[in-house]
Amino acid sequence: MTNQALHVLKEVFGYDQFRAPQGDVIHSVLGGQDVLVIMPTGGGKSLCYQLPSLLRSGTGIVVSPLIALMQDQVAALSQLGIRSACLNSSLDSVIQTEVEQALINGQLDVLYIAPERLMQPRTLALLQQAEISLFAIDEAHCVSQWGHDFRPEYLKLAALGASFPGVPRIALTATADPRTQQEIVSRLGLVDAHIYVQGFDRPNIRYRIAQKNRAREQLLQFIKTEHPRDAGVVYCLSRKRVEETSAWLADQGFNALPYHAGLSNELRQHNQHRFLTEESVIMVATVAFGMGIDKPNVRFVAHLDLPRSIEAYYQETGRAGRDGLPANAWMVYGLQDVIFLRQMLEGSQAPEQFKQVERQKLEAMLGFCEITTCRRQVLLSYFGEDDHEPCGNCDTCLEPVAQWDGTEAARQALSAVYRTGQRFGVNHVVDVLMGKRTDKVVSEGHDKVSTWGIGQSLNKAQWRSVFRQLVGRGLLRVDPDGYGVLHLADMCRPILKGEASLMLREDIKPAKTGQSKSRV
Ligand code: ADP
Numbered sequence: 001m002t003n004q005a006l007h008v009l010k011e012v013f014g015y016d017q018f019r020a021p022q023g024d025v026i027h028s029v030l031g032g033q034d035v036l037v038i039m040p041t042g043g044g045k046s047l048c049y050q051l052p053s054l055l056r057s058g059t060g061i062v063v064s065p066l067i068a069l070m071q072d073q074v075a076a077l078s079q080l081g082i083r084s085a086c087l088n089s090s091l092d093s094v095i096q097t098e099v100e101q102a103l104i105n106g107q108l109d110v111l112y113i114a115p116e117r118l119m120q121p122r123t124l125a126l127l128q129q130a131e132i133s134l135f136a137i138d139e140a141h142c143v144s145q146w147g148h149d150f151r152p153e154y155l156k157l158a159a160l161g162a163s164f165p166g167v168p169r170i171a172l173t174a175t176a177d178p179r180t181q182q183e184i185v186s187r188l189g190l191v192d193a194h195i196y197v198q199g200f201d202r203p204n205i206r207y208r209i210a211q212k213n214r215a216r217e218q219l220l221q222f223i224k225t226e227h228p229r230d231a232g233v234v235y236c237l238s239r240k241r242v243e244e245t246s247a248w249l250a251d252q253g254f255n256a257l258p259y260h261a262g263l264s265n266e267l268r269q270h271n272q273h274r275f276l277t278e279e280s281v282i283m284v285a286t287v288a289f290g291m292g293i294d295k296p297n298v299r300f301v302a303h304l305d306l307p308r309s310i311e312a313y314y315q316e317t318g319r320a321g322r323d324g325l326p327a328n329a330w331m332v333y334g335l336q337d338v339i340f341l342r343q344m345l346e347g348s349q350a351p352e353q354f355k356q357v358e359r360q361k362l363e364a365m366l367g368f369c370e371i372t373t374c375r376r377q378v379l380l381s382y383f384g385e386d387d388h389e390p391c392g393n394c395d396t397c398l399e400p401v402a403q404w405d406g407t408e409a410a411r412q413a414l415s416a417v418y419r420t421g422q423r424f425g426v427n428h429v430v431d432v433l434m435g436k437r438t439d440k441v442v443s444e445g446h447d448k449v450s451t452w453g454i455g456q457s458l459n460k461a462q463w464r465s466v467f468r469q470l471v472g473r474g475l476l477r478v479d480p481d482g483y484g485v486l487h488l489a490d491m492c493r494p495i496l497k498g499e500a501s502l503m504l505r506e507d508i509k510p511a512k513t514g515q516s517k518s519r520v
């Protein structure tokens, strides 16, 4: 069986060997086994179902949410002489009938279908008349309700097992931590599924996270010095910021194009096409851009805003360097990001259970930003890989982070929040700490509180860094109301009481404070 698979690999696909774990996956599927495959983007997931579709008799049905990509896949397969087609809402009825007939007549090796289409009674009845070799469920993480891309129609796919007994199902995704893996298996009702996880490490990607001060200037500096003529993606959280940033980069002479869900279909297609076909286009985009984009030579992915979770960060940065050559994942983040994301989360109407999961994910993401050890180690251990050495190819490895004993500063910051009644945002509290007599400080009588002026050894930027880390670590909470009002969190008690100490990242060197510093 394996010999036959190798033969097809060579003759049809033109490759000499399998990449791990393709060979094992294909062996399982050929044996009729359900499997879950987790491989990073660009790892070679498609082959895991395309090849068995050729070797098993009948048609392989591929469930994919990305209608735009189906056409590309079909075109690529035709080039290889593989008989394939797709069924989706964009087809006219004549072609649709042709495809259906070809399926029934056993003239298709691979058929792509959108999930909502597949589960329509009409389509299911059609499939019952055909011989099906396997079901491949692409982007299987879409079944996870707590994941970053839940699609309700994916839940219905669980019914495939009962409707088509004996037809192996292969679920594929690029991102799933161990918990999500279990969730995919149970929600899709995969039977005794073998789970194949290919390493998550992308050693050619260099991870860097810098302190945000003037994001656009920092971005420009980064692109100018490191990627003046390269293709890259710049991720922003809002459409407005996408527009502004791409216009601005274009003004600076770069081939920058915007991409977000608010643009017309044509413009999105057009920009995407230019990104894929031209050499040095910089796509400035929201997260709407990227799923399934296969451009091997993206040299950098830049984040101007903090992603919501480590999974999102991993997936977005993973679009860089798919050709295996050095690539950069670069991000700036600051206090405002932390406050903003916390507010969005707390202010959302989502059910509490959902918020709880999101909170943990954001927590993990913030923790990832603030760590002082190897970023890759933390990233990979988040996906269950605990056995990596420090990588030597991330900012914290390349330039060890200085830390300082922020216990006293933290205590001052926390008591200033407390003394001013937990009714104010960072700026006001910092004014109080620094002993300013602004109108607001005076009118609130905050120049009379015991914490007024106790924090003069740090400057404003340093205080913002302290507050960012306090919020980031969950020692201070931010009100969801939009004003950024700070509250003490229970966790901060040991520090206030002097029972715990706190080491902080040194973003900007604290000036002459006499604080002890240590390099790690
Ligand atoms: P994924 O779906 O995991 O993102 P793809 O299936 O699109 O990845 O494959 C990524 C690239 O790797 C494609 O260009 C594909 O042709 C190539 N590829 C896949 N398997 C092999 C292999 N065994 N040897 C060499 N190249 C491969």
Ligand code: ZN
Residues within 6 Å of the ligand: 373, 374, 375, 376, 377, 390, 391, 392, 393, 394, 395, 396, 397, 398
């Ligand atoms: Zn490292």
